[in-house]
Amino acid sequence: MLNIFKRRNFRFGILSTAITAAVIVFIALLNAAVTAIFNRYPLNIDLTENRIFEISEDTEKFLASLDEDIEIFVLNTEDRFTASSPAQYFVQANEVIRRYSQLSRRVRLSYVDLLRNPNFNSQYPERQLRMNDILIAAGGKSRVLSATDLFNIRSDYSSSYVTSSKAEQAMTSALLAITSKKTTYVSVLGGHGEEDVTGFVELLRLNAWEVINQNLITEEIADGVSVLILAAPARDLSLDETRKLDDFLEASTGRALFYLASPSQPLLPNLDSFLAEWGIEAQAGTVFETDGSRILMNSPFIAFCDYAEDVYSKNMAQQGLQAVIPQSRPLGALFEGRRYRSVKPLVRYSPSSGILPADAGTDWAPDARSLAGNVPVLMLSSSTRNNVSGDIVRNHVLVSGSLGAVDQFFLESPNIANSAYFLELLGTLAERDDRIYIQDKTLGSTQLGVTASVILVLGLVFVVIFPLAVLGAGIAVWLRRRHR
Numbered sequence: 001m002l003n004i005f006k007r008r009n010f011r012f013g014i015l016s017t018a019i020t021a022a023v024i025v026f027i028a029l030l031n032a033a034v035t036a037i038f039n040r041y042p043l044n045i046d047l048t049e050n051r052i053f054e055i056s057e058d059t060e061k062f063l064a065s066l067d068e069d070i071e072i073f074v075l076n077t078e079d080r081f082t083a084s085s086p087a088q089y090f091v092q093a094n095e096v097i098r099r100y101s102q103l104s105r106r107v108r109l110s111y112v113d114l115l116r117n118p119n120f121n122s123q124y125p126e127r128q129l130r131m132n133d134i135l136i137a138a139g140g141k142s143r144v145l146s147a148t149d150l151f152n153i154r155s156d157y158s159s160s161y162v163t164s165s166k167a168e169q170a171m172t173s174a175l176l177a178i179t180s181k182k183t184t185y186v187s188v189l190g191g192h193g194e195e196d197v198t199g200f201v202e203l204l205r206l207n208a209w210e211v212i213n214q215n216l217i218t219e220e221i222a223d224g225v226s227v228l229i230l231a232a233p234a235r236d237l238s239l240d241e242t243r244k245l246d247d248f249l250e251a252s253t254g255r256a257l258f259y260l261a262s263p264s265q266p267l268l269p270n271l272d273s274f275l276a277e278w279g280i281e282a283q284a285g286t287v288f289e290t291d292g293s294r295i296l297m298n299s300p301f302i303a304f305c306d307y308a309e310d311v312y313s314k315n316m317a318q319q320g321l322q323a324v325i326p327q328s329r330p331l332g333a334l335f336e337g338r339r340y341r342s343v344k345p346l347v348r349y350s351p352s353s354g355i356l357p358a359d360a361g362t363d364w365a366p367d368a369r370s371l372a373g374n375v376p377v378l379m380l381s382s383s384t385r386n387n388v389s390g391d392i393v394r395n396h397v398l399v400s401g402s403l404g405a406v407d408q409f410f411l412e413s414p415n416i417a418n419s420a421y422f423l424e425l426l427g428t429l430a431e432r433d434d435r436i437y438i439q440d441k442t443l444g445s446t447q448l449g450v451t452a453s454v455i456l457v458l459g460l461v462f463v464v465i466f467p468l469a470v471l472g473a474g475i476a477v478w479l480r481r482r483h484r
Helices: 002-006 008-040 057-064 078-082 087-103 118-123 167-179 198-206 239-251 269-277 314-318 408-412 418-429 452-482
Strands: 070-074 107-111 134-138 141-145 151-155 160-165 184-190 209-215 225-231 255-260 280-282 286-289 299-303 331-333 341-348 353-356 376-386 392-400
Touching: 057 087, 057 167, 070 087, 070 167, 078 087, 087 107, 087 160, 087 167, 134 167, 141 167, 167 198, 184 198, 198 209, 198 408, 198 418, 225 239, 239 255, 239 269, 239 392, 255 418, 269 280, 280 392, 314 418, 331 341, 331 376, 392 418, 408 418
Parallel strands: 070 107, 184 209, 184 225, 225 255, 255 392
Antiparallel strands: 070 134, 134 141, 151 160, 280 331, 286 299, 286 353, 341 376, 376 392
16 A cells, blocks of 8 residues: 555646646636626626617716715526516616626625515515515615616507616616705696696606606695796696795795796796796797708607707717707797896707798798797796895796607607706706716617727737737747757
């Protein structure tokens, strides 16, 4: 037996086994380390044209500013979550969610299988948690996002389908809502046959606004509200109700009324008088466009508009995004400045636009007078004054000639500026410091979408450079061995 241990083959066998075991252990440890690093840091590269798997610079700055720990729970296993239908959108949403923990040590991401962890629900008894929900918790507060909150979904007569992803928008807004030290309230006014603005309300909620509904006839405007929305009322306001609007706007700084008009409205003399005090007139008729390059959906009443200012529209203009204010009443300024109020157009139709009279017959044809050009369709009246305490009070009346400006179709389109523009505008008027807007992302297909330049680079690397490098290395090895 002692001779066996002394044999050269045995010693080399032991050494070989030890080396093999060490290599296996090293590879296992290396794999675990690489997996941990990959889970913490974004090491993969997004080659898609619109960077659909990345998060925006605004979100990265927000994550860098976090001063409290945040827990994100995806209520499913990662494999089952990414396999949910439509799979390509869940894969994209999952990659976006992973970025939050990769880019901030304050954020911890966990996947919780509710089937294997039924007691998890008991930790949040106030929540009705379901498979594929995303629970975000911090400092005793929490928000729950359903899978449908991550996507824009459109329905037709027979089916529903995903049009784009808003995963980053939903995630960042939820984080903002539970970490923000100040809550900004919006009140949607009712009581006069107002139109439904559900799509716009959902956009506001997704961007960390708290939305409430109030009846202007029976209720006083709630304390803490910063923005009122009055959506195309079918009946006139009373003088007492316009007084409520005046009192609201005069009481504190950073307050705004957002009034959406519609060509189908009847005469509303009290409301029109209120707007006139602020220097804005919602005129009769419907604005139309004659420039075919601007017209959408083959309708002269739906067209890309121009910005008449460069403050609120700066980010949109840099991205080449235009607003669409469809089927709009023309707006007019009754004065540019009076006492402490000033009026200016924000969005208007092109120089080739005109106004269809409200009483136009079927045989009506535009003439030089109806082709007014540069017709305003979104106007802002602002008041800046000192109150009795000497503090500066700023408040605003924002008027859109179109209810369709906040239609869900135009808000969800990633090629139209409406959602970004109205969020930036209202956030500025309400003096919000934490406003962040993230553009929705359209995947377009289940395949990896890359630009022509990326395709060219990848082709050169894998079809030309890499094969030539392998061939060169092979020739070098062959020549070296031949001349030994």
